[in-house]
Amino acid sequence: MKSTLHAKLATAAMVLVPLTAAVVALPAAAQHDSYRVVPSGQGTIRNMSLNSDGGLRPGATLRVQVYATPGARWANVMLGDGVRVPLREREPGEYVGSHVIARGEHIDPTRLMTAHAGWGEGPVALAFNFPPSFQALAMGAAPAVAPAQVTSFAMSQTEELEPGTVIHFRLEGTPHARASVDIPDVVAGLPLHEVRPGFYEGSYTVRRSDDPDDFADATAVLREGDQRAIAHLGNDEDRSGSGYARR
Numbered sequence: 001m002k003s004t005l006h007a008k009l010a011t012a013a014m015v016l017v018p019l020t021a022a023v024v025a026l027p028a029a030a031q032h033d034s035y036r037v038v039p040s041g042q043g044t045i046r047n048m049s050l051n052s053d054g055g056l057r058p059g060a061t062l063r064v065q066v067y068a069t070p071g072a073r074w075a076n077v078m079l080g081d082g083v084r085v086p087l088r089e090r091e092p093g094e095y096v097g098s099h100v101i102a103r104g105e106h107i108d109p110t111r112l113m114t115a116h117a118g119w120g121e122g123p124v125a126l127a128f129n130f131p132p133s134f135q136a137l138a139m140g141a142a143p144a145v146a147p148a149q150v151t152s153f154a155m156s157q158t159e160e161l162e163p164g165t166v167i168h169f170r171l172e173g174t175p176h177a178r179a180s181v182d183i184p185d186v187v188a189g190l191p192l193h194e195v196r197p198g199f200y201e202g203s204y205t206v207r208r209s210d211d212p213d214d215f216a217d218a219t220a221v222l223r224e225g226d227q228r229a230i231a232h233l234g235n236d237e238d239r240s241g242s243g244y245a246r247r
Contacts, residue, residue, distance in 0.1 A: 042119030043069030045126040048077070050113070051176065053225045055137055058103045063176055065197075066095040066115045068124075075117040080107035087117075091196060109134035148174045148224035153231035161212035164205060169220070171200040171231065177224040186214050 045068040054060030064077050064085050070092040077085045077097065083105055087095035095117070101107065109130035116125050129135070150173040161167075169190070171179050175197035181190040183204075192200035200222075206212075220231040 042122070043072055043117060043124055045069075045115050045117055045124055048113075048115050048128055050131060050134070052134075056101065056107050056109065056134065058101050058105070060101050062099045062101065064097045064099070066117070067093060068095060068115075068117055069093065069119065072117040072119050075115070078114045078116070080105065080111070080113075083107055094197070109137055148177060148222050148227045148229040150174075150220060150222050150229045150231040153220040153233065155215070155218055155233060161206055161210075161215065163208040163210075167204050167206065167215065169202045169204070169218070171220045171222065172198055173200075173222045173229060173231075174198065174224050177222050179220065179222050181218055181220050183218045184214055186210050192220070 045066060048064065048066040051063040052060050062079070062085070064087065066075060066077065066087055068075070070089065072089065072095065075087040075089070075095045077087065079085060079099070083099065083101075085097040085099045087097040090096045111130075112127040113130060114125055114127040116123055118124070150171060152170075152172045154170045156168050156170075169181050169192060171192055173179070175194070177194075179192035179194070179200035179202075181192060181202065181204075182188050183190070187204060190202055190204055192202035195201050216233060218233045222229045222231075
């Protein structure tokens with residue numbers, strides 16, 4: 001194995017575990033017959049998405065993303081009768097929030113959900129249909145499942161793998177999941193943090209006790225609910241001279 005690594009990418013090998021919870025990740029685009037806009041010169045709501053780890057059952061966690069003009073003083077989404085999800089601006093123009101469905105709360109996916117935001121004196125409101133998979137729940141259909149996915153996994157550094165060298169990991173895949181890296185005999189469960197939706201990054205500092213050859217077997221794990229996707233840096237069939245598969 002060469003001691004210098006340069007942004008090695010791996011084809012993601014996905015392992016699926018049977019799910020009992022619904023995971024829906026579909027943009028809930030407004031239809032022409034189901035939205036209204038309150039005129040405002042301050043800001044505009046463009047789109048939103050809704051996800052759940054358990055459909056619309058009590059105890060399920062709903063995650064909401066709204067895309068709108070940056071800098072809103074406040075924002076929220078109304079789901080069903082009196083279910084309001086406050087939002088915070090995580091990135092410029094991206095507002096996020098979550099809500100755990102309590103017993104007694106009623107969310108009807110055949111009705112509309114409405115995003116509200118305020119930049120100036122007048123609020124802006126835009127209504128959306130629930131994603132089709134949520135609407136199917138009202139018809140008695142089984143929840144749709146969007147599997148966890150990893151599209152790329154990279155490890156890079158610019159120095160030799162000597163003690164004190166910092167190695168950087170980057171993973172791209174399903175947003176709002178949990179990502180980590182395992183390196184046999186080196187580290188297990190090294191967390192990768194989501195720096196923006198679907199992009200996870202983390203780093204590791206090489207110790208004196210580490211064997212540089214072990215880093216060729218680094219594996220990334222992306223978990224979404226009861227489901228996981230696994231990406232390997234290489235395998236026995238397609239390792240290059242540096243010990244890594246390339247995507």
